[in-house]
Amino acid sequence: MNEHQKLFKPIKNERTFEKVSRRIKRLIFDGVLKPGDRLPSETELAHQFDVSRQTIREGLRILELSGFITIQKGGSGGPLIQTTILNTINNLFLDAFQLEKVTTEELTLARFEIERVVMDYVIDRADDSDIQRLRENVQRARMKIENNLVAVDENIEFHNLLAEASKNHVFVMVVGSIAAVVRDHTSRLTANLEGPDNTGAYSESVLKSKNAVDIHEKIVEAIEAKDRKKAKQLMESHLQEVGHRLESLKD
Amino acid sequence: MNEHQKLFKPIKNERTFEKVSRRIKRLIFDGVLKPGDRLPSETELAHQFDVSRQTIREGLRILELSGFITIQKGGSGGPLIQTTILNTINNLFLDAFQLEKVTTEELTLARFEIERVVMDYVIDRADDSDIQRLRENVQRARMKIENNLVAVDENIEFHNLLAEASKNHVFVMVVGSIAAVVRDHTSRLTANLEGPDNTGAYSESVLKSKNAVDIHEKIVEAIEAKDRKKAKQLMESHLQEVGHRLESLKD
């Protein structure tokens, strides 16, 4: 009985700024507004929607936080339609992980299992352009390491590129979200190493970074050779090693 | 070169309302503010932070959309600490799916692979309370079906409960997000069936729903018996069937 009353509950209690954001979002979904397009200024939008500027602002705030637009100040600035909202999801995942107190073990385990599966599809579906992107990534990482810099971003990006090569958007999102958390954990944990005696610790981080890049390169070769067994095996031991490193950094 | 200039860029261009939301978010992370606690009213917050109400409002808007607070109108209302962040993530996933034009095939495939892995852990880690929750879920679903209702929510919840039984928060989030999208797809696609001749189509949906519950029950039994092979096999065929149904509904 009470289940029935729950149907047909909210039909008009939507706040004005929510209507604003929903209308604009709809235009983006329908392709009327495309990435790179600029929305009218807040004052202009206020006129067109016939609401106050404050209401427009709160609506834009929603779209901004959801990743649909960015906002630039100054002349010829204003709200700009973005190409993707995936980064936003990663940020929310970060918050959620912190809130739910997710442990490093859980993170490593899930990453291991999921990326293992993804690799199976990468072997079957990766094309030349995927492999080229992976190679370029490895090369960029090597450049950094030769300059004695850690290649954190590049090494994280490698896993995202792998997910893209699986040709499944869901994998891209999941791997990307997990990678964002791993990246956050890593940078947070290695930050402690930058003490007075940072040269020693620093070069050790670079060394670990180099190890990762070496394995990444081997993985790319295995993918190109369509050597499923080797690729998966490399990937698994690589992920386990990264996991162990994260664990050891915790102390 | 230009890579170096990108370092050390933003240090003080954070907007005031972002500072507000960040300060409050920090208090939540640190446990000072716990779910159920109430924040001061907008006017009071404006006084304490020494900023205008508009600025407070935009800060609260961020927290609301991020899933950290809900806002109640009326007397003794105001901002309430309530973590709905998982719902927020699910909503963003929905947006992302629409924006990135994710196909049903991709969704079904990823779901199949991930929940297959999750089941492996469920077998090892599910305890009595997990199994009891699963049983209760099946029972609730049966109740609905006996009243000739589709048990969409219950059947989606079953998969979330499974993820929880794996004792890994990452799996919970990932499965939950995917389930939310599946739920959206299902309800959107079955909505087309509610035409003038809805009685026939409706009872067919109930029938499909009943099939799902039957398999769910068998899965619970297999988990309780720790029959890994059977549980995984049931799960796999179940997910494939659901996937096929989603596909067939598209036309």
Added chain:
DNA sequence: TCACATTTGTCCGTATGTATC
């Protein structure tokens, strides 16, 4: 280089609707 126009960021004051006591 410098002034200018545009746009966001922030503030104040006020009015209205709504939920609670």
Added chain:
DNA sequence: AGATACATACGGACAAATGTG
């Protein structure tokens, strides 16, 4: 039912930032 407390929304104003000529 009335008073109270709160979010919601409006209008006007100025400051700060940013691109343009």
